[in-house]
Amino acid sequence: AKNKNNQSVWSSRIKKKKNSFFDKIGSSINVDKRLYKEDINCSLVHVDMLFKQKIISFKVKNKIFFGLNKIKNEIIKKKYIFKAEDEDIHMSIERRLHEIIGDDAGYIHTGRSRNDQVVTDLKVWMKKSTNEIIDSLKSLQKTFLKLAEKNVYSIMPGFTHLKNAQPISLSHYLTAYIEVFERDKKKFKDNLRSLNENPLGVAALSGTSFNLDRNFTTKKLNFLKPTRNSIDTVSDRDFVVDFIYAASMCSMHISRLSEELIIWNSDAFELIELNDKLVTGSSIMPQKKNPDSLEYLRGQTGIIYGNLVSMLTILKGLPLTYFKDLQDDKKIIFETFDNLKTCILLLNEILRNIKFNKKKMAELAETGFLTATDLADYIVRKLNYPFRKSYNITAKLVNYCDQNKKSFKDLKIKEIKKIEPKLNEDVLEIFDLKRSVDSKKSLGGTSFDNIKKMLKNYKKELKWKY
Ligand code: ARG
Numbered sequence: 001a002k003n004k005n006n007q008s009v010w011s012s013r014i015k016k017k018k019n020s021f022f023d024k025i026g027s028s029i030n031v032d033k034r035l036y037k038e039d040i041n042c043s044l045v046h047v048d049m050l051f052k053q054k055i056i057s058f059k060v061k062n063k064i065f066f067g068l069n070k071i072k073n074e075i076i077k078k079k080y081i082f083k084a085e086d087e088d089i090h091m092s093i094e095r096r097l098h099e100i101i102g103d104d105a106g107y108i109h110t111g112r113s114r115n116d117q118v119v120t121d122l123k124v125w126m127k128k129s130t131n132e133i134i135d136s137l138k139s140l141q142k143t144f145l146k147l148a149e150k151n152v153y154s155i156m157p158g159f160t161h162l163k164n165a166q167p168i169s170l171s172h173y174l175t176a177y178i179e180v181f182e183r184d185k186k187k188f189k190d191n192l193r194s195l196n197e198n199p200l201g202v203a204a205l206s207g208t209s210f211n212l213d214r215n216f217t218t219k220k221l222n223f224l225k226p227t228r229n230s231i232d233t234v235s236d237r238d239f240v241v242d243f244i245y246a247a248s249m250c251s252m253h254i255s256r257l258s259e260e261l262i263i264w265n266s267d268a269f270e271l272i273e274l275n276d277k278l279v280t281g282s283s284i285m286p287q288k289k290n291p292d293s294l295e296y297l298r299g300q301t302g303i304i305y306g307n308l309v310s311m312l313t314i315l316k317g318l319p320l321t322y323f324k325d326l327q328d329d330k331k332i333i334f335e336t337f338d339n340l341k342t343c344i345l346l347l348n349e350i351l352r353n354i355k356f357n358k359k360k361m362a363e364l365a366e367t368g369f370l371t372a373t374d375l376a377d378y379i380v381r382k383l384n385y386p387f388r389k390s391y392n393i394t395a396k397l398v399n400y401c402d403q404n405k406k407s408f409k410d411l412k413i414k415e416i417k418k419i420e421p422k423l424n425e426d427v428l429e430i431f432d433l434k435r436s437v438d439s440k441k442s443l444g445g446t447s448f449d450n451i452k453k454m455l456k457n458y459k460k461e462l463k464w465k466y
Helices: 021-026 029-052 058-076 089-109 114-149 170-195 214-220 230-235 238-265 292-316 324-352 358-365 372-383 387-403 413-419 425-431 433-439 448-464
Strands: 155-160 163-169
Touching (some): 029 089, 029 114, 029 214, 114 448, 163 358, 372 425, 372 433, 387 413
Antiparallel strands (some): 155 163
C-alpha cells in the first residue's frame, strides 16, 4: 500500500526504488484478489468491533464503513484497479481506502496484522467453497441414484481383476458410487470443524494490547469459536492440507470411475455409450469417437495430487509463525477447488447422458461361468459337502465346459452326473443369472430386494440428511 506520496506503508523504514524486481515476483494480488469480498467483510466486522470496544470513534468507524462499501462496489462494477505494486489484496484495499477517506483509513489496521487477516479471509472463503463441493457431490449422488432406480433388474457381470466374476445388478454397481462420494462428503464436512475456528484478533503472532473482543468477531463472521493460541493461529495451514487431501481422495475416486468407464466404452467391452457432446473425434481417423471427457477427469487427478504434495512440501521446512512461503497456499487452494468443482460437474454431465448397453451387459454376463460360485454353494447345501470339495467339483465342470466349448447353460444333466453322480436336474436352475443375483440376500449384497431397500434409504438420506 502507498501513502500520500505514493510510497509503500513501510517506506518510512525500507528505502528502495519503486518497482523492484522482487516486488513484482512477491506480489500475490493477481491470485488473492479473489478474496476481496471476504477481506472487506472481515474488515467491516473488525472495525465494528474496534468501535464497540471504544478503540475507535463512531466517526472513524462510519468513514471506514463508507470507504469499504465504496471499494466493494467499485470491484463488483469492475471499476477498481488492482495494482501489482499493492503486493496483496489487503494492502490494495487499505491503499484505496486511504485514497477515499484519507488518514482515518490508518485506524483500520489497529490490533490486526495481515497474518491473522489472511487466514481469516481464507477460512471464510474455504468454508463457502467446501459447502459448494459438498453440494455438488450431493447432486452427483442423486444422478447415480436416478440411474440406479432405472436399472434394478439390469444384469451385468461383476468383475474382479477385470475378469468376469459374478452377476450383479447394474443398480448395485451404481449405488456403490453413492457410498464412495458419501465418504468424500464426510471428509469435507469434517474439515468444516477446523475451518470454523476464527483466527481474527491474534494479530502478528503474540496477540495485541488492544482490548479486542474476539468472541464478537467470531459470532459476526459465523465462526463457531475463536482459535486458542495466537502463535499457532498464524502458523497453521493444516486446514489447507486437509482440504487438498479431501480433494485428492475425491479426485482419485473420480479417476477410478473414469478409468472404469473408459474400459466399458472401449470397442472390446461396448458396455456404455457416451453422448456425442462428451466425446472428441480424431484428426485423421474419421470413424473415431474418443472418450476425452473421461480421460480429462483422470488426468486432472494428477494435478490435484501435485497440489497436495506442493503444500505439504511448502510446510515441511517452516518453523512456527508466518513466512512468505505460506503466500502460495491460496494459489494452490484456488486451483484445487476450481479443478475439483469442474471435474464433479463434468462427471455429472457425463453420467446424466450415459447410455448403458444392457443387451451387451447381459450377453457378457452369460460368458465366463459367472454362476460357478452359485454352483459350488449349491453343492454344499444339497450334498452337505465341505465347500472346498464342491469348489473342486465345480472347477472340474468348468474345465469340462472349457474343453468342449460349452457354457454352463449348454450342459445336459448326463454330463454333470459324469462329474458328480449325486446331482440331479434341479442343479440346472443354478445357472440362471437372475436367480443368482436374487440369491445374494446377505446384508449389502446384490439381491433385488436388497437393492430396492438400499434405494429407498439413499433416497431418504439424500433428501433429508443435509
Ligand atoms: N499476502 C500475504 C499472504 O498471502 C499476506 C500475509 C502477509 N504477511 C506478512 N507478514 N508478510 O500470505
